[in-house]
Amino acid sequence: MTELETASDLRVLMEEILEGLKDQRYLADERTAMTVALALSLEKPILIEGPAGVGKTELAKAISGWKDCSLIRLQCYEGIDEAKALYEWDYRKQLLSLQMGKENSGDVHNLFSEAFLLERPLLAAIRNKQRPVLLIDEIDKSDPEFESMLLELLSDFQITIPELGTMQAVQKPIVILTSNKMRQLSEALRRRCLYLYLDYPTPEQEAAILRKRVPALPDEMVDEIAMALAHLRLIDLRKAPSISEAVDWAEALVALNITKLDHDIVLKTLNVLIKDHSDLDHAKNEIEKLLGQINR
């Protein structure tokens, strides 16, 4: 925990985060850095929303890299429950030990001890000796019941196991939740988190990200790609290309040893950027216009 005394502490922390994440090849804007700084100092979870592929999960990875701590990831899906997220009793082991106990006069009390507890990601995060980064990915895919179950963890950093009692966090983890807005999250969950909305970057930011991520890319190409992406996002597509797709595209272009964008190349590599059949058709018609705007 970093105590904040004055406003300048906050600024120092922000700068530190910006630098730290940059070393992890993650370019954060000021708002992101501010939210992370507040999360670190207030010890609150961050809820990140935004379209797919803008770096929500990457942010968690970058933080864990910067802080040099382990990243514990819980991927949510429909039907995920306590047994898969928190803990589970290893009942087979319990049964076996019971059967052995018949001969050796075993102690039944020991059946619900830590030896029989199977750790799942959330419990692992709580019990970790070093402060970990806990990434709860795509929380919107889980059921509302699961979301309510998380509340205890998010506000008090503790987990209650009926047979064992309440477990407090050894080191409060840095919690990051991501959501694609498949469904509306409850107010109770939102209230416990700091909120961060990540959107598609501006062309300048995108160019900076590309430079960082794909160093082999020639400089003039960086700008061209960033401009092309910005224009593509303006076209009415079902799924606009995201940053991660832009990076893929840049890598593909480098691999193909291309130094100048032209109609043919864009046409051939467009499927790296756009993953929908009708979008592809749509975008193909726009390529000429796109290249015209870039070269202007």
Place this chain on the structure above:
Amino acid sequence: MRGKLIDLSSSLRYKGVPVSIPESIEAANLLSLYDNPNESNKEEIRMVLFSCMLKSEKDLPIFKNQFEEWWIRWFGVRKEEERIPLNALTKSLHKAIYRGDRKSIENTVHNAVQQGRMSNSEDGDGEGESGNSGQSQSRQGNGVSPIQSPQSDRQLYDRLRNILQLDRLTMEVEQDQEMGMWQRTNTRNSIKKAEAELRKLIFNAPPVNSKSRNIMVAQETEEDISDISIARANFVELKKMEELVPEIVRKLSHRRHYIKDDQRGILQFRKTMRSSLRNGGIPMEIVFKRKAPKRERIALLCDLSLSVENFSVFSLQLAHCFSSQFAGVRSFGFISDIDDITWHVSRSDFRQSLPELYRDSKLVSHTSNSDYGNVLRSFVRKYLPEMGQSTTVLVVGDARSNGSDPAISEMKNIRSQVKEIHWLNPEPVSSWGTGDSVIRHYEKYCDSVNHIRTVKDLAVFLADLQR
């Protein structure tokens, strides 16, 4: 400092942004880090407060506005906007009138009157266009001018009318050939509204200060929207209503989730025994046969003809929300022929693709007026075989068949094949069965016929449907 923050959080709550007590305490703690909030660290403070008070990006515009107002109240200087010259106000008023945005018309007229009064009291002879001449004066002391004689009120009114160019705008609207009838009526109404507002502010209302006025306006619009008749709503109101629909439908899906019955069926003895072998013969996991989940299907038939113009936009929005929330929804659009529009309305960019919907679907056969008889025949022929006993049919339309045969037997046919038929009619009950309305013929085959005038009616209907 904390008192100031309470001001912000309460005004946010007033606008409907949920700010809880822990959140505002946290924000207050952070705010107290700043000894001296001023313009230089305003952005930073805004970011700090944004991250801890706001939990959804859709509240961002409200937050920005409220923050700006709050900042002005406590730390700032007045915004430039208040001193914009009158001719700029004229432009923005005209824009607001074309948009039909009542609130911004009122605000603009209010600003204009205030500026008019100010320049009046400063330079008695009143040159309208230089209304911003006295920039350094403090507004608080001078917001309300000294008592004015009726004479000067009259002068002010005439002058402002001149500056705001309402007459010219009226002329323009009348002469504009490209404008649709609906839009023209709306614009005319908006002009009248602006004139009325001007008269009210100058001649009869006691001077109100701008803050309490804003609150008044806010209250008005907030309670209104779900109560305004859909058929009479203007463009802006319609937009706001549409935003309410997803919320209503979402509530529906949420309840459905909890109501779903126990899906466990009979015990599967063999499987239970087999799985017990893993635990030394103790049946730890009891295996049940899963019941096939009962599938509710909805067929939504939307009248897209001109007679229900406003309402059809609305029913398409409803179709869109339904198909994005429930799996078994099929949407059909009809005028004089019916076509499946499920694909169009379930697109995430369905707003932009509306022209495509009208272009690609076969909604019209022999006439561009609605022909319910033909529509029903065609529905029975093309789509009824795909419906089943678990299907609920919702028809959204005015049942005005323009004199053609209503094909009642087809309605009977549909009724015998589906679970329920509900009719949503935008027309008032009193006009049912009058003229070419054939709703009375269909009524006996429907499980319910509802008059949907406002968004609220729709919410009530959907809640009933759930039960």
